[in-house]
Amino acid sequence: MAANGNGVSTTPKSPLARIQTQKNGGICHDDSGKPVKAQTIDELHSLQRKRSAPTTPLDGVQGAFATISEDERQRQQLQSISASLASLTRGTGPKVVRGDPAGKVQSVSHVAHHHHIEAPTISVSDSSLKFTHVLYNLSPAELYEQAIKYEKGSFITSTGALATLSGAKTGRSPRDKRVVIDDTTQDELWWGKGSPNIEMDEHTFMVNRERAVDYLNSLDKVFVNDQFLNWDPQNRIKVRIVSARAYHSLFMHNMSKPIPDKSLYRCRIYVKLSVQLDNWVGDRCIRPTPEELENFGTPDFTIYNAGQFPCNRYTHYMTSSTSIDLNLARREMVILGTQYAGEMKKGLFSVMHYLMPMRQILSLHSGCNMGKDGDVALFFGLSGTGKTTLSTDHNRYLIGDDEHCWSDNGVSNIEGGCYAKCIDLSREKEPDIWNAIKFGTVLENVVFDEHTREVDYGDKSVTENTRAAYPIEYIPNAKIPCVGPHPKNVILLACDAFGVLPPVSKLSLAQTMYHFISGYTALVAGTEDGIKEPTATFSACFGAAFIMLHPTKYAAMLAEKMQKHGATGWLVNTGWSGGSYGSGNRIKLPYTRKIIDAIHSGSLLNATYHKTEVFGLDIPTEIEGVPSEILHPENTWADKKAYKETLLKLAGLFKKNFETFTNYKIGKDNKLTEEILAAGPNFQFLEQ
Numbered sequence: 292m293a294a295n296g297n298g299v300s301t302t303p304k305s306p307l308a309r310i311q312t313q314k315n316g317g318i319c320h321d322d323s324g325k326p327v328k329a330q331t332i333d334e335l336h337s338l339q340r341k342r343s344a345p346t347t348p349l350d351g352v353q354g355a356f357a358t359i360s361e362d363e364r365q366r367q368q369l370q371s372i373s374a375s376l377a378s379l380t381r382g383t384g385p386k387v388v389r390g391d392p393a394g395k396v397q398s399v400s401h402v403a404h405h406h407h408i409e410a411p412t413i414s415v416s417d418s419s420l421k422f423t424h425v426l427y428n429l430s431p432a433e434l435y436e437q438a439i440k441y442e443k444g445s446f447i448t449s450t451g452a453l454a455t456l457s458g459a460k461t462g463r464s465p466r467d468k469r470v471v472i473d474d475t476t477q478d479e480l481w482w483g484k485g486s487p488n489i490e491m492d493e494h495t496f497m498v499n500r501e502r503a504v505d506y507l508n509s510l511d512k513v514f515v516n517d518q519f520l521n522w523d524p525q526n527r528i529k530v531r532i533v534s535a536r537a538y539h540s541l542f543m544h545n546m547s548k549p550i551p552d553k554s555l556y557r558c559r560i561y562v563k564l565s566v567q568l569d570n571w572v573g574d575r576c577i578r579p580t581p582e583e584l585e586n587f588g589t590p591d592f593t594i595y596n597a598g599q600f601p602c603n604r605y606t607h608y609m610t611s612s613t614s615i616d617l618n619l620a621r622r623e624m625v626i627l628g629t630q631y632a633g634e635m636k637k638g639l640f641s642v643m644h645y646l647m648p649m650r651q652i653l654s655l656h657s658g659c660n661m662g663k664d665g666d667v668a669l670f671f672g673l674s675g676t677g678k679t680t681l682s683t684d685h686n687r688y689l690i691g692d693d694e695h696c697w698s699d700n701g702v703s704n705i706e707g708g709c710y711a712k713c714i715d716l717s718r719e720k721e722p723d724i725w726n727a728i729k730f731g732t733v734l735e736n737v738v739f740d741e742h743t744r745e746v747d748y749g750d751k752s753v754t755e756n757t758r759a760a761y762p763i764e765y766i767p768n769a770k771i772p773c774v775g776p777h778p779k780n781v782i783l784l785a786c787d788a789f790g791v792l793p794p795v796s797k798l799s800l801a802q803t804m805y806h807f808i809s810g811y812t813a814l815v816a817g818t819e820d821g822i823k824e825p826t827a828t829f830s831a832c833f834g835a836a837f838i839m840l841h842p843t844k845y846a847a848m849l850a851e852k853m854q855k856h857g858a859t860g861w862l863v864n865t866g867w868s869g870g871s872y873g874s875g876n877r878i879k880l881p882y883t884r885k886i887i888d889a890i891h892s893g894s895l896l897n898a899t900y901h902k903t904e905v906f907g908l909d910i911p912t913e914i915e916g917v918p919s920e921i922l923h924p925e926n927t928w929a930d931k932k933a934y935k936e937t938l939l940k941l942a943g944l945f946k947k948n949f950e951t952f953t954n955y956k957i958g959k960d961n962k963l964t965e966e967i968l969a970a971g972p973n974f975q976f977l978e979q
């Protein structure tokens with residue numbers, strides 16, 4: 292017979308043995324600790340959570356609200372949100388209530404009423420009477436709960452990420468983007484052939500805005516994010532994102548969230564480079580310190596994301612049920628008919644492509660990282676060419692994977708997070724991205740095992756464009772604050788599915804400008820059988836979908852900055868080798884990494900070079916860790932005639948694309964313009 296420590300008999304032979312209590316007059320004691328300070332279960336539950344309201348970032352240390360009370364601050368905040376949601380239906384903003392409609396209501400605001408009132412528990416359908424619940428700057432944990440409880444298709448994966456679906460649209464819709472044309476933008480922006488700016492009038496914008504706002508106001512609750520763009524404290528922008536989905540709120544939180552975390556300042560590299568970066572940081576950054584947390588005031592720019600709701604195709608200028616509308620005068624963007632999260636970040640990027648050049652700051656569609664000695668590299672490239680993959684480098688500090696600014700002080704990241712493609716992601720090849728997929732990370736459109744919740748990164752059932760969005764500090768060697776000195780290397784990435792561009796070439800300034808303006812990449816046409824022919828894409832400044840001014844404006848700024856700071860340009864083909872798509876193979880990622888290493892270290896600058904025909908590119912004869920025979924693409928093609936034909940074909944496409952730019956001048960005199968025109972492919976080189 293045995294008894295455990297609590298005196299409970301465990302003898303199998305006497306299953307009905309009595310529980311023997313010890314001493315104390317027959318009362319059973321669990322002596323593991325003091326009893327809880329609660330009389331009821333409800334009281335117990337109320338002990339579980341401490342009250343803390345989400346705080347808002349303050350613009351500037353001594354804001355206008357520095358002396359107001361907490362109540363007054365919250366009232367002003369709700370009033371500002373109510374004003375954001377103003378619609379014609381009411382003639383005013385809605386009554387805005389803080390908190391989840393399912394939970395306890397904190398306070399109410401209306402543009403006309405400033406006193407606190409109780410929200411009705413049953414919402415009335417009449418939109419001019421109902422309350423709008425606002426879930427303001429929720430934390431990732433709160434957003435997880437919202438997503439899992441209320442958004443179908445949201446799950447926690449085995450590593451703790453939030454997996455969700457973006458619906459019918461799993462990529463951007465550039466053909467559905469519209470920009471309001473008015474007296475100012477008519478002259479300032481790039482319109483017409485090749486431009487991403489498809490016009491819409493102010494009235495139509497208001498029709499779509501009303502549609503989005505009415506939709507948002509009709510919901511039980513909306514999510515509001517107030518946050519900053521840009522790590523350059525002098526050029527940061529306050530943005531507000533109003534959305535219907537917790538996943539959108541978490542995505543934006545990750546991409547540019549305010550973290551009141553002092554410990555991030557203690558980053559090693561920040562201390563080391565603090566002298567060089569003096570102009571930049573002082574003790575401020577994009578993400579305000581706890582002391583800075585106060586009142587956000589009026590946002591500089593607002594996004595209304597009503598992505599679940601379509602636009603009305605009877606509306607003028609609408610050609611589909613999706614519309615992404617930008618109004619620079621009103622500082623607003625409306626999203627209808629697409630839930631792809633990238634639309635929000637790239638929409639804000641467009642805004643920066645307008646605002647920053649006005650301040651003589653160049654906006655860059657590029658990744659950016661920095662070596663231990665402070666050498667900064669930019670990685671330009673269209674979607675899928677390797678900006679995120681190659682800027683995330685275990686031996687270097689990550690400044691950002693996608694959107695940057697280059698000012699007189701150096702570079703700064705616009706965002707606070709990364710948005711990595713994760714199709715075929717492998718732990719071995721991309722360990723830092725792999726490890727970043729954990730609690731807090733949004734996984735968009737991936738497929739996972741129903742039971743184990745392990746993600747199958749090879750599964751393209753939903754889309755090939757599967758994505759992970761995580762805060763930049765999930766990358767172990769992120770450089771916080773995300774700023775750096777002037778770039779030393781400017782790497783242009785092209786995924787050449789024709790397989791005729793060399794894995795790496797060193798560019799002259801004129802060649803860099805030629806390739807920057809061309810913005811070439813060629814991806815495989817599709818995954819269906821029989822489609823073997825790659826399609827060439829030319830996208831000016833490696834981001835035509837986001838630029839707002841004429842490409843030559845950005846090109847002139849890049850040329851000036853590269854010249855002034857002595858940066859070297861490189862063209863890196865992350866695409867095919869040994870033949871076009873179908874016969875050759877994609878260049879192995881470890882080889883591309885070796886090439887990039889040689890650029891960073893400076894060793895490639897001193898290599899021996901020879902010139903290629905047609906494109907006139909300088910290619911090195913050897914690079915450590917890379918088989919020399921692959922450095923000249925001709926060597927890797929078995930069929931030399933096919934190589935030459937493909938080379939000429941691609942050169943012809945470049946030439947044709949560049950015709951649009953031949954009448955534009957770049958820089959102060961014509962010298963650079965002439966050099967740029969001469970830096971393209973030259974057909975005379977070729978012996979037939």
Ligand SMILES: Nc1ncnc2c1ncn2[C@@H]1O[C@H](COP(=O)(O)OP(=O)(O)O)[C@@H](O)[C@H]1O
Binds near residue numbers: 672679
């Ligand atoms: N040689 C290579 N260089 C860069 N990326 C490669 C290479 N081979 C395969 N890839 C894959 O191509 C994709 C590049 O995508 P990504 O880095 O997200 O591009 P971007 O950020 O420019 O949109 C990744 O999935 C990466 O694993």
Ligand SMILES: C=C(OP(=O)(O)O)C(=O)O
Binds near residue numbers: 463633637675693
């Ligand atoms: C988010 C995007 O950027 P990228 O593919 O360049 O990472 C996108 O193009 O939708």
Ligand SMILES: [Ca+2]
Binds near residue numbers: 656674678693
């Ligand atoms: Ca990008």
Ligand SMILES: [Mn+2]
Binds near residue numbers: 692711
């Ligand atoms: Mn990317």
